[in-house]
Amino acid sequence: MTETRPTLGVGMVGHAFMGRVHSQAWRSVGAFFDLPVRPSMTVLSGRSRGRSDAAAAELGWAGAESDWRRLLDRDDVHIIDICTPGDTHAEIAIAALEAGKHVLCEKPLANSVAEAEAMAAAADIAAARGVRSMAAFNYRRVPAVALARQLVEQGRLGEIRHVRAQYLQDWIVDPGHPLVWRLQKEKAGSGALGDIGAHIVDTAQFVTGQPLTGVSAISDTFIKERPLLGGGGVGPVTVDDATLFTGRLRDGALASFEATRFATGRKNSLRMEINGSLGSLAFDFEAMNELSFHDHTLPAAEAGFRRILVTEADHPYAGAWWPPGHGLGYEHTFTHQVKDFLEAIAAEKDPSPSFRDGLNVQRVLDAAERSAAAESRWTPIPA
Ligand code: SOE
Numbered sequence: 403m404t405e406t407r408p409t410l411g412v413g414m415v416g417h418a419f420m421g422r423v424h425s426q427a428w429r430s431v432g433a434f435f436d437l438p439v440r441p442s443m444t445v446l447s448g449r450s451r452g453r454s455d456a457a458a459a460e461l462g463w464a465g466a467e468s469d470w471r472r473l474l475d476r477d478d479v480h481i482i483d484i485c486t487p488g489d490t491h492a493e494i495a496i497a498a499l500e501a502g503k504h505v506l507c508e509k510p511l512a513n514s515v516a517e518a519e520a521m522a523a524a525a526d527i528a529a530a531r532g533v534r535s536m537a538a539f540n541y542r543r544v545p546a547v548a549l550a551r552q553l554v555e556q557g558r559l560g561e562i563r564h565v566r567a568q569y570l571q572d573w574i575v576d577p578g579h580p581l582v583w584r585l586q587k588e589k590a591g592s593g594a595l596g597d598i599g600a601h602i603v604d605t606a607q608f609v610t611g612q613p614l615t616g617v618s619a620i621s622d623t624f625i626k627e628r629p630l631l632g633g634g635g636v637g638p639v640t641v642d643d644a645t646l647f648t649g650r651l652r653d654g655a656l657a658s659f660e661a662t663r664f665a666t667g668r669k670n671s672l673r674m675e676i677n678g679s680l681g682s683l684a685f686d687f688e689a690m691n692e693l694s695f696h697d698h699t700l701p702a703a704e705a706g707f708r709r710i711l712v713t714e715a716d717h718p719y720a721g722a723w724w725p726p727g728h729g730l731g732y733e734h735t736f737t738h739q740v741k742d743f744l745e746a747i748a749a750e751k752d753p754s755p756s757f758r759d760g761l762n763v764q765r766v767l768d769a770a771e772r773s774a775a776a777e778s779r780w781t782p783i784p785a
Contacts, residue, residue, distance in 0.1 A: 407437070410747065411444035413473035413503075415494055416485035417457035420508050421446065424485050425461035427736035434722045435741045438748035444478055470494055474501040481747075484508055487583050488591045492517035495535070495757075499528040504747055505535040506740070510600040510767060511760030513591030518757075518764035525757035536743050536753035537760030539604040541672055543738035545730065546693040548718035549710070550609045550676070550683050553695065559678030560698075565657035566675040567606045569598035570668035574625070574643065581628040581637045593641030595621065596767055599661030601672060603766045604755065606659070609676065609683075612652040614766050616782040617659075619647035621774035624664060647770045659770075670732075682707070691729040 412428055414421055428443050447467040448454035454466035473479050474497060482498035484491055484507040492512050498505045505525075512518040525535040541547055553559065571594075574585070583589040584597060592599075607613055624643045627636040644662035651657055665671070672687035684694040684707065694707045713729055715721035719738045723730060746753035765783050773781040 405440065407440045408748075409440045409442050410480040410504075410744065411442045411476075411478040412481045412483055413444055413470075413476070413479040414446040414463070414483040414485060415470040415473070415490075417446050417448050417454065417461065418485070420485035421448075421457070422461060423733055423736050424483055424740075425463070426733045427740045428483075429462050430733075431737050431740050431744070434737065437741065437744055439744050441481070441740070441744060442478075445473055445476070447473055471497070474498055474503060480504060481506065481743075487589045488513040488596065489589050492521050495521050496524040499524045499533055499535060502528075502531070502533055504533055504743075506538055506743055507535070507757070507760070508538045509604070509760065509763070510591060510596040511537050511757060511764055513596075515761070515764050515768045518761040522757040522761040529752055532750060534743075534747050534751075534753055535757050536739075536746070537755045537757055537763075538739060539601060539608075539755050539760075539763075540735040540739050541601050541605050541687065542608050542755070543719065543735040543742070544685075544687065544690050545718045545720045546685055546690060546710075546712040547605060547609065549693055549712050550674075550685060551611075552718070553681075553683060554609055554611060554676070554678075558681055558695075558697070559676060559683065560680030562610055562612070562651065562653065562655045562676060562678045564675070564677040565606050565610060565651065565655055566673075567602040567657065568660040568671065568673045569594075569602045569662075570660070570665035570671040570673070571598060571663045572666045572668055574663045575666055577625050577628065579628060580631045581639065582631065585628065585639045585641055587640035590641060592767060592771060593623070593639075593643060593645075594661040594663050595642050595645040595770060597661075598663075598672075599645055599659060599770070600763050600767060602659055602661065602674065603763050604759070605672065605674060606651075606657060607762070608755070609674065610651055610655070612655070613762060613785075614649045614657065614783050615652055616780055617647045617649040617766065617770050617773055618778045618780050619645055619770040619774040620778055621645040621771070642774075645770060645774060647773065649766075690731075
């Protein structure tokens with residue numbers, strides 16, 4: 403059959419952990435979802451020519467460049483997918499939008515509110531010309547999280563009173579773990595707060611449909627110095643190892659957030675419990691195919707948390723994959739992300755989460771950082 407769908411060439415910047423998982427998404431999306439456009443893995447770019455060539459061959463990209471600016475000059479590149487550390491996001495995203503390329507950008511959107519504001523402003527100007535942008539908060543695309551959103555939207559939880567959100571990892575508990583870029587403020591912006599706290603802020607606001615209005619935070623860096631990557635001594639850790647904060651949602655719910663890389667035994671435990679007047683929801687990414695739901699309208703004798711296995715064809719995204727019960731993994735959330743992004747581009751609609759949503763998360767992170775520095779002072783989030 404002749405291919406009639408338009409082809410959208412993708413240029414991906416960065417090919418480490420995020421680049422690898424985004425590559426998997428671009429490789430698989432067309433095989434599992436019936437898309438109105440056809441993505442083509444045109445080119446990736448990294449800093450070294452040799453490593454970029456090798457990564458392109460390994461990950462399935464047609465070509466490689468060693469400077470992302472070259473991707474913007476190419477007519478066969480329509481989408482720029484930014485998978486680099488936060489300190490480069492603003493420059494690449496703004497240049498790409500100005501060059502008329504649609505942009506998908508990893509989280510956190512930027513390293514500062516000022517950068518995120520500039521990106522959101524560039525995205526607004528680009529959108530008026532039909533150029534789309536999206537912040538990559540992949541956990542919204544876990545079927546169980548998308549189902550949680552649907553249940554809240556349907557009013558099954560009633561009035562939301564509490565959100566309890568945690569993102570727990572343990573990969574830097576060992577003081578011998580080297581000083582990687584995620585532990586350097588100038589590269590990453592912040593530590594556990596921006597890397598994983600950003601996800602629970604986005605997920606909580608997405609599922610409840612409500613923004614946070616203010617926060618009060620505490621934060622610590624337990625291990626102050628770590629071995630330099632190339633050897634030759636130690637260097638200072640300039641970001642938080644853990645940040646905790648309380649907050650209030652728009653309609654009055656009280657919320658708590660905990661982002662830590664020191665929760666021994668917890669590998670990638672993004673957890674959320676939401677309590678409403680009519681029911682509650684609970685989720686843990688370490689059991690990502692399940693959502694627990696308590697229906698408080700049932701007689702007390704029958705009520706209680708029940709586990710929904712979120713693998714039915716009627717569940718968000720799940721029908722495109724395997725028969726019920728066979729389950730999905732981390733990588734599928736990225737496939738769902740590019741599916742939604744491509745569909746929005748084809749429909750000439752602004753994708754969600756937008757750069758404005760990314761800016762809002764940035765404001766929450768910034769408020770938490772300022773609050774922690776000011777003895778947990780209550781810090782409002784600017785609208
Ligand atoms: C590392 O902490 C990390 O890879 C984050 O950067 C991701 O955003 C998260 O999904 C998993 O953990």
